Amino acid sequence: MAFKRRFAPRKKYCRFCADKNVAIDYKNADLLRDFITDRGKIIARRITGTCAKHQRRLTTAIKRSRQMALLFYTTTHATYVRKKTI
Numbered sequence: 001m002a003f004k005r006r007f008a009p010r011k012k013y014c015r016f017c018a019d020k021n022v023a024i025d026y027k028n029a030d031l032l033r034d035f036i037t038d039r040g041k042i043i044a045r046r047i048t049g050t051c052a053k054h055q056r057r058l059t060t061a062i063k064r065s066r067q068m069a070l071l072f073y074t075t076t077h078a079t080y081v082r083k084k085t086i
């Protein structure tokens with residue numbers, strides 16, 4: 001393989017359009033975590049395949065979730081560890 005497989009190889013589709021039961025909720029941090037990187041960044045729509053409507057809702061939910069401290073803003077801990085090792 002020429003490239004690193006960072007994501008599970010699956011067809012791109014809007015997960016929320018495909019499954020109407022999946023609610024975009026800021027309390028559902030496990031779901032939201034699928035749409036942010038390990039550094040806490042929101043993954044672009046073109047990568048996750050989420051449609052515009054749902055991506056917008058997702059972004060709002062993630063931001064709200066961050067405020068509720070369910071998700072993190074940045075990897076403060078990782079930076080701290082790196083500083084220690086240097």
Ligand SMILES: [Zn+2]
Nearest residue numbers: 014017051054
């Ligand atoms: Zn959608």
